[in-house]
Amino acid sequence: MAELDSPGQIPDPQRMADTLAIHSLLAAHCRGVDRADGDLLTACYWPDATVAYGAFNGRAHEFCGILPQAIRGYRATQHSISNCLIDFADGPAPASARSETYVTAYHYRDGDGASSAAGAAAVEMVFFGRYLDRLTRRGQEWKLQHRQVLMDWNRSGPGAFTDSGPPF
Numbered sequence: 001m002a003e004l005d006s007p008g009q010i011p012d013p014q015r016m017a018d019t020l021a022i023h024s025l026l027a028a029h030c031r032g033v034d035r036a037d038g039d040l041l042t043a044c045y046w047p048d049a050t051v052a053y054g055a056f057n058g059r060a061h062e063f064c065g066i067l068p069q070a071i072r073g074y075r076a077t078q079h080s081i082s083n084c085l086i087d088f089a090d091g092p093a094p095a096s097a098r099s100e101t102y103v104t105a106y107h108y109r110d111g112d113g114a115s116s117a118a119g120a121a122a123v124e125m126v127f128f129g130r131y132l133d134r135l136t137r138r139g140q141e142w143k144l145q146h147r148q149v150l151m152d153w154n155r156s157g158p159g160a161f162t163d164s165g166p167p168f
Helices: 013-032 038-044 061-071
Strands: 043-051 057-059 076-088 096-109 123-138 140-159
Touching: 013 038, 013 061, 013 076, 013 096, 013 123, 013 140, 043 061, 043 096, 057 061, 061 096, 061 140, 096 140
Parallel strands: 043 140
Antiparallel strands: 043 057, 076 096, 096 123, 123 140
């Protein structure tokens, strides 16, 4: 894998198509998480794929069945990705690639209106980290083969959500 050894090199059309397919896949995964869409999440992984999400390490399709219920516990989430570097295996039509993608994930959990020991206050948690992915191409389709999530740092604090007034 030598893509990262030559940043700025103009890719050939096939490499550009592969890059766009992977970027689309990674964006679809974020949408699947934020919409608690298990079917969309599952479609991002090969059936034999695995994940290492800290609290869950195992079969990706099993994880895709569990995650939507956990996400529904939040009022809202937003997973934003950036700085995606893809390192393709050597060859004109690589069957594998590795990527590192920055992720910022925002989570808002409603409280029960109280901020004392008797009740829970609303909480905002922001996660800053990276997705370390191994991807494989089968035919004309790229999917995740393995995802490892690394948290670089996070921030939690009292919720300050408002859903009235401009621009609402």
